[in-house]
Amino acid sequence: MTKRKDSSIEIQTSPKESSKKSTKKRSIEVPSAKSVVLRDMGYPFRIKGDPRSAGLEIDSEELFADYAREQWMGTIVRQGLYLFDRYIMPDYAFQVLEVEPKESIISKDTKIHLESQSTVTESVSTRLITLDEVVGHDPIKRKCKLILEYLQNPSIFGEWAPRAVLFYGPPGTGKTMTAQAVANQANAKIFFAKASDLIGVHVGDGGRRISTLFDEARKNAPSIIFIDELDAIGLTRSFQSIRGDVSEVVTALLGELDHTAGTAGVVVIGATNALPLIDPAIKNRFDTVFEFALPSTEERLSILQNYSKRLPLEMEIDLQEVAKMTEGLSGRDLRDRILKESLHIAISDESSIITSEIVRGILDKIKPKSGPNYTI
C-alpha cells in the first residue's frame, strides 16, 4: 500500500539518518552529474510464468535520455546504484555503470546513455502454474474456468460476458497465484499492474497510467488486466480526502471499468487484502467478489503434501499432524515458514533428511493466529 517515494535504493550507512533527509542535505554539496551510463538489468523478480519479456528495445536514444532524466532528476547517483523505472515499466531496474563526477546528482544537463549491449536474458522459468495447483477455492476456480472459456470464445457470451472479478482475503491465500494460473491457461495477454505503481508522482500521471494500461489491454484483446493491491487506488471517498493523489485515479478507474465493459475479450481481475477500504462504486463494477479464506485442515494437508513432494530432502514427519497444528496459517506460510524453513535448517545442520524435531521446533515457535489477518 505504500508508495515508493524515491526510485533509487541505497544502503544506509547511518541508520539514524533517513534517506529523505540525507538526499536533501547532501544535494546541497553534491555536484551535478555530467554523464551517466546505465545498464539494463530487468525486473528484480517476477511471478513464475510472467509473460512480460525482459530486455529493452530503445527506439530513440534521445527520447530515452529525456525520459530517464525527467524521472530521476534530483537523484544522487554513484557507480553500482540501482534505479527503478516508475512509469512505462514500473520496477524495471537499471544499474549505474559509470557516472561523472563520481558521486553526483542527476540534473537537466546530465547526459544519460544506456549501455548498448543488453545483459538481460529471457526468464528461464518455464514451469507454469495451473488452476489445478491452487488448493481449495473451488467456486473461484469454477469462475476462472468460465473466464477462460470466455477469453477463448468471447462472441458466445455477448452482453452476458464476465467482465471483472475481485479477489479479497488475507495475505498468502493464493490470489495472485490464481490470477497467474488464469493467465497461463488463457491464450490471452495479461497486463499486471500493482495499484501503488499506478498512482503518479505528478497530477494527471495516475489517470494517464490507468488509461494507458486499459488501452493496451483493449488493443490486445483477448486479454486480462490484473490489478494487485487494489486498495491502494480504489480507496473509499473518506480515505480519498486524506490521500488526494488517489481521487483522480479512482475517477479514471471507474471510467475505464465502464468503457471496458463494452469491449469484448477484456477481463479485469482485482486483488486486495482490505475489502472495506475499496470504494463502493468500484466494488460495484466487479461482477463477483470472491473471498480467499485461510485454508481448512484438509486444505493445509493438501498444500503441505503438494509442496513437500518438491523438496530436495525427504521429510520425516506426519503431515497430518502438521496440518492440525497450523490453524490460521496461509498457503504461503505453510510453504515458506514451515517447509522452506525446515529445509534450510536441515541443510545448515548438514542433515540428509528433514527430521521431525526440526519441523516441531519450527511449529513450537509459530503462534497460531487468532483470526484472519486483514492487514491494512
Ligand SMILES: Nc1ncnc2c1ncn2[C@@H]1O[C@H](COP(=O)(O)OP(=O)(O)OP(=O)(O)O)[C@@H](O)[C@H]1O
Ligand atoms: N490455495 C493455495 N494452494 C496452493 N498454494 C498456495 C495457496 N495459497 C497460497 N499458496 C502458496 O503461497 C504463495 C503465495 O500466494 P499468493 O502470492 O497467491 O498470495 P496472495 O493471496 O496474492 O497474497 P497477498 O495478499 O500477500 O498478495 C503461492 O505462490 C503458493 O506457493
Ligand SMILES: [Mg+2]
Ligand atoms: Mg498477491
